[in-house]
Amino acid sequence: MSGCLAVSSNGRNGGLAMLWRDGIEVIIQSYSNMHINSMVQMENKNYVRFTDFYGQADPNHRNLSWDMLRRIGRTVKENWIVGEVLNEILDDDDEKEGGRRKLRVLMEDFRSVLEELALVDIKTSRGWFTWINNREGDAMVKERLNRFVFSSTACRVFPYIDTFVIRQTSPYHEAIMLDTLGKKPKEKQDDLRRLYEEDEIYWAQRSRIKWLKEGDRNTKIFHVRATSRRKKNDIDRLKDNNGCWVYNSRDKCRVARDYFIDLFQTSTNTVNNIDICCIPKCVNEEMNKNLMQSFTDKEILRAFNQIDLRKAPGIDGLPGIFFKEN
Numbered sequence: 331m332s333g334c335l336a337v338s339s340n341g342r343n344g345g346l347a348m349l350w351r352d353g354i355e356v357i358i359q360s361y362s363n364m365h366i367n368s369m370v371q372m373e374n375k376n377y378v379r380f381t382d383f384y385g386q387a388d389p390n391h392r393n394l395s396w397d398m399l400r401r402i403g404r405t406v407k408e409n410w411i412v413g414e415v416l417n418e419i420l421d422d423d424d425e426k427e428g429g430r431r432k433l434r435v436l437m438e439d440f441r442s443v444l445e446e447l448a449l450v451d452i453k454t455s456r457g458w459f460t461w462i463n464n465r466e467g468d469a470m471v472k473e474r475l476n477r478f479v480f481s482s483t484a485c486r487v488f489p490y491i492d493t494f495v496i497r498q499t500s501p502y503h504e505a506i507m508l509d510t511l512g513k514k515p516k517e518k519q520d521d522l523r524r525l526y527e528e529d530e531i532y533w534a535q536r537s538r539i540k541w542l543k544e545g546d547r548n549t550k551i552f553h554v555r556a557t558s559r560r561k562k563n564d565i566d567r568l569k570d571n572n573g574c575w576v577y578n579s580r581d582k583c584r585v586a587r588d589y590f591i592d593l594f595q596t597s598t599n600t601v602n603n604i605d606i607c608c609i610p611k612c613v614n615e616e617m618n619k620n621l622m623q624s625f626t627d628k629e630i631l632r633a634f635n636q637i638d639l640r641k642a643p644g645i646d647g648l649p650g651i652f653f654k655e656n
Contacts, residue, residue: 337363344384359405364395367402372510378484379408385417389436392418396443403447409484412449414476414506416440420451427459429471434566449479452508457495460504476506488512 332352339345344363350356355371359379366382381402385395399412418440419425422432444451460476463469478493485491490512496505567575568585576585613621637650 335361335366337361337366339363343387346382346384348382360402365398365402369408377408378487379406379410381410381412382414383412384415387417389433392436393439396439399443399447406481409487410449410481411478411484411508412480413478413508415503416477416479417475419474420444425458425474427470427472428468429463444479448482450482450485452478452480452491452493454493454495454506457497457504457506460495460506461502462504464502476503478506478508 333350333354333356334347335358336347337345340363346361346363346366348356348366348368350370357369357377359367359369361367364384364386368380368382369377370380371377381399383395383399386392395417403410418436419432420437420441422434422437426432443449454477459472459474461473463471465471476495480488480491488510492509492512494507494509496507498504565582567577568582569575570581570585571588576582634653637653
């Protein structure tokens with residue numbers, strides 16, 4: 331290796347090293363025991379911002395890591411790659427096995443900073459968990475703490491990106507590797523283009539993002555946004571009238587139903603004879619006649635053309651683009 335920058339740890343927290351081969355131009359922008367921020371020149375002579383990052387291991391200090399990432403993000407104008415020890419998971423069911431459940435607020439903070447900075451999580455093609463507590467049986471805990479995240483623009487520049495986990499002989503952390511070239515699919519180009527378009531449209535409709543257009547190949551960020559929205563819409567628990575928390579779907583439905591039944595039930599005696607003469611009329615006969623008329627084809631067409639292509643106005647969940655194309 332012709333270049334190297336190593337930063338010592340602070341006890342068991344932090345500590346990073348960056349090495350590069352001869353012929354690779356690397357410009358160090360800033361560094362600390364928790365990050366190395368650099369510019370790397372690619373083969374096409376374009377620069378990519380690469381940030382080697384170590385998230386705070388202490389959950390109470392995790393927001394310090396996200397604040398640092400935000401400060402770096404405000405200076406980035408190039409394609410951006412961030413990795414690898416972020417020390418947080420996005421999903422308790424998907425990225426953790428064994429042990430107590432993670433605090434939802436920590437995962438929400440992580441998702442929020444990725445969404446704020448338009449960073450896309452790159453899934454590994456081989457291996458998944460990168461941290462193991464080296465215990466046996468029910469005491470074993472596995473988590474996906476190492477990962478690479480890309481800016482949405484970098485996903486277009488590196489369409490065949492590949493990351494994979496490499497087992498290590500040392501305990502706890504596994505290594506995760508990044509290959510920006512990856513492997514091109516073997517399908518014919520026309521079939522591949524069609525599949526990409528179908529996949530992109532599907533996730534774009536699910537994500538309901540209006541500030542990105544189809545054709546930009548932003549499937550990964552659409553996927554992140556759709557999954558993030560689903561998680562935000564999820565109700566983890568509800569408290570019943572007795573002050574007890576309920577977690578399963580049947581009990582949550584019961585608590586919600588009882589709440590709204592109690593909310594909309596009247597607690598006063600019903601008055602049958604109400605004098606409404608003192609209430610002024612706001613709708614005259616002509617206005618009422620127009621309101622009672624059936625909708626015209628012209629009005630229906632005007633309303634139809636105002637439907638957002640990615641919104642699903644009905645209970646069937648079909649977006650506007652489905653009706654406009656069918």
